[in-house]
Amino acid sequence: MFGYVTASWKELTKQEQERYGAVYCGICRRIRAQSGGAARLTLSYDMAFLALLLMSLYEPEEDGGKGPCLTHPINHRLWIDNTYVRYAADMNVALAYYNCLDDWQDDKKPSAKAMAGLLGKRLPDVEKRYPRQCGAIRDCIQRLGELEKKSCANPDEPAGVFGQLMAEILVYQEDLWAPELRQMGFHLGRFIYLLDAALDYDKDKRKGKYNPFLAMDTGKEWQRWEEYLVLAMGRCTDSFERLPLVQDKAILDNILYSGVWMNYRRKRKEEDQPHDRGSL
Numbered sequence: 001m002f003g004y005v006t007a008s009w010k011e012l013t014k015q016e017q018e019r020y021g022a023v024y025c026g027i028c029r030r031i032r033a034q035s036g037g038a039a040r041l042t043l044s045y046d047m048a049f050l051a052l053l054l055m056s057l058y059e060p061e062e063d064g065g066k067g068p069c070l071t072h073p074i075n076h077r078l079w080i081d082n083t084y085v086r087y088a089a090d091m092n093v094a095l096a097y098y099n100c101l102d103d104w105q106d107d108k109k110p111s112a113k114a115m116a117g118l119l120g121k122r123l124p125d126v127e128k129r130y131p132r133q134c135g136a137i138r139d140c141i142q143r144l145g146e147l148e149k150k151s152c153a154n155p156d157e158p159a160g161v162f163g164q165l166m167a168e169i170l171v172y173q174e175d176l177w178a179p180e181l182r183q184m185g186f187h188l189g190r191f192i193y194l195l196d197a198a199l200d201y202d203k204d205k206r207k208g209k210y211n212p213f214l215a216m217d218t219g220k221e222w223q224r225w226e227e228y229l230v231l232a233m234g235r236c237t238d239s240f241e242r243l244p245l246v247q248d249k250a251i252l253d254n255i256l257y258s259g260v261w262m263n264y265r266r267k268r269k270e271e272d273q274p275h276d277r278g279s280l
Contacts, residue, residue, distance in 0.1 A: 198229070
């Protein structure tokens, strides 16, 4: 359910690409330092968005540098480190742990079980640093499981639960901006959940897995699903635009107004293309 909140890379300037990549690399470095090297395999660009958003809002002092890493041993990469990069690294570990557990329970993937075991050893430290956020993740995942078991046919219910999860993650601290960040996170979470359900419709149907759109038993309704998505993202960006963001605003705009739609557009394009019937 992660990996959708990413930038449209080609629409970024070279400077923006470097900045975006440096934040991503910074999170990767912090995951290694805080949770071990293997945990870096779970890193998602969603967390780069989280870090950039909080960095833009609070404008912390930054450390940084340039150097090699396991995936780029020759071409040295820029990296950035600050409070919110470290926070994003911890949230990545917490979310990845429950995501791996879900993959193990649903598909019995040995790799998911192994990764959950590794991440589980680091989770208590993350929970100690961020009890509110980790508690919200745990509680929301449990509630999603309960809705899944009863094959909830109302997509608003599970989408709302995932929205509550994202709402708490976007709030780093209880301050003046917390209410707006919660609203933004809630609608972003709803968007992510509904987008994932739309894109996984065929796969879930084939595997007999829960999907709220399958539970509705109305067949594919791309137009209706798109209305859900547009409404959720519209409310998300309404809150986003009320935040006093200047630093990295162009990258954040790219992500929320273009990047989040890339997977949806690709899927619709694939389905809209006529199948090759061969020569007549």
